[in-house]
Amino acid sequence: MAKEKKVEQITSMDVDFGQWYTDVVKKAELVDYSSVHGCMIIRPYGYAIWENIQKDLDARFKATGHENVYMPMLIPESLLQKEKDHVEGFAPECAWVTVGGQNKLSERLAIRPTSETLFCEHYRNIIQSYRDLPKLYNQWCNVMRWEKTTRPFLRTSEFLWQEGHTMHETAEEAQEETIKMLHVYRDFYRDALAIPAIIGQKTEKEKFAGAEATYTIEPMMHNGYALQGGTSHYFGDGFARSFDITYTGRDNTVKYPHQTSWGVSTRMIGAIIMAHGDDNGLIIPPAVAPIQVVIIPVAQHKEGVLDKAYAIKAELAKTLRVKVDDGEQSTGWKFSQYEMKGVPVRLEIGPRDIENNSCVLVSRVTGEKKFVSLDNIVEEVTAMLKAVHNELIEKAQANLESKTYVATTHEEFLDIAQNKPGFIKAMWCGDVECEDQLKDETGGVKSRCIPFVEDHLSDVCVCCGKKAKHMVVWGRQY
């Protein structure tokens, strides 16, 4: 029943996944386009998802000892240039401020594409002793990268994110932090977004500009594409040396601190859409859904129906995010509307239900209708929300597993890359030439990561046949 496509304005996923995505973000009122290229207006329903994400993640950051700060939006060019790899990576896509008021600036200012350099400048001022370490800072902000082609949430010129920047006494401690925060992301994806993902290390070719090592979380979208869902970088003392950040150690010698940075962005909303959505629209995981339960009064003009709906809302709203839609639209229209918007649980209450002291609960994932007593409505709704979360993660897990393939030969790799969208597990020698070759031959399949848990598939590289160093997960990405 719920599997039938009911919203004809939304292109079917199987017909055109890209168009389906665009239709959904528009129809579900997540975003609108603005007059500035690549800059999107995040509408209340979309922004509410972000607020819920922020709230949950922020608590996880605080629980791991981090503090929020706010850095300026503008970076002087000279500051950006202090770290060579970093500036090479980001300068080409910076937007620049060159005029202030009426006057041309003596030095142009980049609108931050990321804030490593600003944090370094600040850390240089406030770190003198090992007693000043560690510094565990995070900021929630916007950044700007002048992207050529953009797409709501997945790649926009301006986007919202959080960037953690930490400084540590030792390399080990910084490495530990890098991995710890990657796991925070993995847990958040799983427990809040209901999205399973592969985590691991980026290859040299794919790592962050200026990092010693980059770790990544790679969830799979419905169509088998990967999305870089978040990254955590270990910088060693590279930035510290470039920015001359030093501290006096316990042994009374001058040392460089070791640094990390890690971030996730509004792109996660794109991940939610593409991991969970269906032909009827969005499905938002309960933990971050702006509306967890929508109450649809049936025959609301009849005596007592609306009062009952409001009473149920009052009960549920003690612990849940609830909306009663008492608008004048038809019942059927409301059903479709909230399916499109991905509300996880719908509660129908009408005269017949009131007579029976019951109501109808409907799961957005399965479409299953459940008649439940009003006596323990909170428990019933809570249980269904939990079930929705579990069903989402199971579905996404099944998608991930069924679209993950193993290639042990070159021909097999190319065949899968051409014919089966998804992840490919294959051995790799460690040479960037092989990564480049596979990408060229397949028209875009890249290494996603070297997962923390590697399988031993064979002894040799799937591309060149030389001795293999790692198992790599490969795939196409958004």
Added chain:
RNA sequence: CGGGGUGUGGCGCAGUUGGUAGCGCGCGACGUUUGGGACGUCGAUGCCGCAGGUUCGAAUCCUGUCACUCCGACCA
């Protein structure tokens, strides 16, 4: 930055050999309806993306330009 597609009321679209703009949805009023996108009557909404040109006359033909979108290349 390459390759395709599209620009006409808020949205989706039609508009023939050039003749002065139409349909559906939505929107407003009133009435009837109400357990899967209800129905009737009346009503409002347009510099046909923008700029040039051809023509007595351009949404329509020509040139240029801009925007959006999909697929690549590049990045979160």
